[in-house]
Amino acid sequence: MSSRAVILDDRLLIEELLVGLRQGRAELYTTTYWYYRACRAAVLGAGGHLSGPFEELDTPEQEQAILSLLDLTADISLPDPRPTVPAMVEIARRHRKLNLLNLEAVATGRLLGATLWMSPESGAGELPEILDQEQVAWRIIAID
Numbered sequence: 001m002s003s004r005a006v007i008l009d010d011r012l013l014i015e016e017l018l019v020g021l022r023q024g025r026a027e028l029y030t031t032t033y034w035y036y037r038a039c040r041a042a043v044l045g046a047g048g049h050l051s052g053p054f055e056e057l058d059t060p061e062q063e064q065a066i067l068s069l070l071d072l073t074a075d076i077s078l079p080d081p082r083p084t085v086p087a088m089v090e091i092a093r094r095h096r097k098l099n100l101l102n103l104e105a106v107a108t109g110r111l112l113g114a115t116l117w118m119s120p121e122s123g124a125g126e127l128p129e130i131l132d133q134e135q136v137a138w139r140i141i142a143i144d
Helices: 010-018 032-044 059-070 081-094 100-112 127-133
Strands: 005-008 027-030 115-118 138-140
Touching (some): 100 115, 127 138
């Protein structure tokens, strides 16, 4: 895959769909679980760092943003589960306590040769250390 492939975490996926955050001409991906969490936050809301941006929008814009998230645009790809699941299992053998969400992120990063873009909240956990160990590039993207 392209070295310009970028995987967006759930919060950055929301940001991309609401206002855009493209830096260059990256090929955008997200994971299935990050996509699910972003959709859940948009639809069910809770005021946290994922759903907060939707609550700041006026009602018509909020409805459009939620619809755009539920119907993920074609320029943001999801990983193919056929190679991803076996890669997740292999990574789980090395990192037995890594949760499912992070296993998918690491496996997708490895398979695509992509850089994971993470919000500061995602980057505050154990994921960056595991990404380093698995030789997957990553960046923290601060949202203004």
